[in-house]
Amino acid sequence: MAYKDNYPSKLLEEAVDAISTLPGVGRRSALRLALHLLKQPVENVHHFTSSINHLRDDVKYCRQCMMISDDEVCSICSDRSRDAGTICVVESVRDVMSIENTGQYHGVYHVLGGIISPINGIGPSDITVRELVSRVAALCAEGSPVEVILALSGDVEGETTSFYIYRQLAQYGVTVSSLARGLGFGDDLEYADELTLGRSIVNRQIFRP
């Protein structure tokens, strides 16, 4: 009997199968994690799994910016001290957290929930561009000055998405800026150091495609 494909226990194999679906976790690491969990007190393991179930089942998204939130409107959107006329458009929840960590930004956000990528079959209707346009239209109708900051990655998908959003917003005559690139092209937001990212948001430039 070889254990490469034949685990000593069906339950162990199923747990390893499940754990190895996580990104960056191979079967060898998954086995190590499964055996680690097996050695923990039952209540710790139940707490581990229930906190993941709770997150997936009960998390809400801010109806304004689509950020993860415990309430209908997130703590940033409901913060009166923040500039509701400056909207920073990001791909993901993690990007919001990265920018918040710089402490340099006092506007609000819009989480696209993805990026336009024909290769991955993700089109404009799969991300929250429509909601962004409605937000901008509503602000313009109120007569407030609006700036949209495109804070997307510097790769092809990011540039494509920025350009698409820029065109969608053209009719409203709002200011559209993009992050200053102190970072190299192709750098991911999440791996940027806070100083560089903070500079990038302060030195954002008018978007000229």
Place this chain on the structure above:
Amino acid sequence: MAYKDNYPSKLLEEAVDAISTLPGVGRRSALRLALHLLKQPVENVHHFTSSINHLRDDVKYCRQCMMISDDEVCSICSDRSRDAGTICVVESVRDVMSIENTGQYHGVYHVLGGIISPINGIGPSDITVRELVSRVAALCAEGSPVEVILALSGDVEGETTSFYIYRQLAQYGVTVSSLARGLGFGDDLEYADELTLGRSIVNRQIFRP
């Protein structure tokens, strides 16, 4: 608001807290995994957590060798073609799987479930040495020839545990062996540590090409 200690959602924070208890998973990786799980279909996440709960709640241990098993006696101990008189003593479940993968061993195992380590407060009574001694005593009472192979790590804890077991088994007059230590296959001499190389030259074997 900085997200370093202040997550956008309590549920997210709790999930990150739980995931970062895994060995080798920091808070940054835990956040990445939590957000990945959040994007998966609900049923996938529930399958993920329930397979972990099942493992922890329902796994059995072989009453003979203490290996993880779906039954009272594991598939190795219940395999009549294996030599029940040769017992390979290992620290963990993973060691059994590693040795099985070599396809070179046809005896049975004994899983200690740990290693004697005064620094970590683990004494002989915390691992399954008593069970091993009973097994050996029972085999001796049957008059079968017994060999115990100590397949523990080559560090201080492993050597201490090996020596402790060796002394416990002394009264039964059984053969006690330990894993051959030396250079790995394909290892370069110049990169081998002195201790390993020294052992390799002292325990040299007759060349049989």
